[in-house]
Amino acid sequence: MxxxxxxxxxxxxxxxxxxxxxxxxxxxxxxxxxxxxxxxxxxxxxxxxxxxxxxxxxxxxxxxxxPRPFSNKVRNALRAEPRSVRLSNLVGAGTGWYVFGKTIMDMLGDEQGVEMSEMLVTTFKGRLVDVIDQAQHFAALGPVGGGGGGGIDSAPQMFREGLDTTERELFVLAQESAWRMKKWYEESSGGTKRVS
CATH class of the missing domain: 3.40.5 (Ribosomal Protein L9; domain 1)
Structure with a gap:
């Protein structure tokens, strides 16, 4: 490290x-x-x-x-459906699952290290599309962090809670990017809406 x-x-x-x-x-x-x-x-x-x-x-x-966050049980769950695993529940104290995995990977021998690396990369790829997709969906509903109590704001919050810290950062960046793109598009069209 x-x-x-x-x-x-x-x-x-x-x-x-x-x-x-x-x-x-x-x-x-x-x-x-x-x-x-x-x-x-x-x-x-x-x-x-x-x-x-x-x-x-x-x-x-x-x-x-x-460690347990990388046990055979977790690996099997990730192989079956990487999006269903709440990575945030696997590692406590605000630590990212991917960063912790990289640390463990560095301590392992060649064969086990390669296996751990493949698991981390496959999991990240398997979850990335969903993270970006959900971020864009929630961005279409309104500005990041805006609004009142329950309803719309609780859905992205619950989704984010299951994400690893790295995924959470990407979620927020993608959500802000989509919201800014929408705002730019609305402003550049001069506030006029096309009627079909």
């Missing part, structure tokens, strides 16, 4: 925890991951933030399990 050093999304992703299974005894480090023992013993499992797990895994002191 060197190229993402100043990225808030990358910082949040690196604070996510992965379960590490230690291969050897590590003295005086039992406090890691909230443990109460004095030492970490072989086969001991701990939830460690990714920024620390890098060092532990690359030093070959532990292995890590693929």
């Amino acid at each position: 060197d190229n993402d050093y100043f990225s808030i999304d990358a910082i949040l992703a690196e604070n996510q925890k992965v379960q590490c299974k230690f291969k050897q005894r590590i003295p005086e480090m039992g406090h890691l991951g909230g443990g109460s023992e004095r030492d970490i013993t072989p086969l001991n499992k701990r939830q460690i933030p990714i920024w620390l797990a890098y060092i532990i895994i690359y030093s070959d002191w532990a292995d890590f399990d693929i």
Whole structure:
């Protein structure tokens, strides 16, 4: 994640925890991951933030399990219908599912890393058309963020809530773009409407 050093999304992703299974005894480090023992013993499992797990895994002191947001259950659901999965529910603390996936992908070996990359790209492509489509649809209903309580504003809000942070940014950009295009078209036609 060197190229993402100043990225808030990358910082949040690196604070996510992965379960590490230690291969050897590590003295005086039992406090890691909230443990109460004095030492970490072989086969001991701990939830460690990714920024620390890098060092532990690359030093070959532990292995890590693929986190739940990328488990076989989630992968199967994404293969079946990527648009039906609420990515925002899979990763907490405002972290983006794609950014977290990229972080995990960087820690994996070649074969698993390629598989993770393909899953991320396929999911993104499978959901992108729907994100843009919905953004344009809701933009046709009125300006972004305008209006009152329920009704029209709650529909785009509910749709956005299921999106990953990256998808949410694209949704807002596409919605604003469509709304500005509509406004420009109406203004450039001089306010006159054609009657057929």
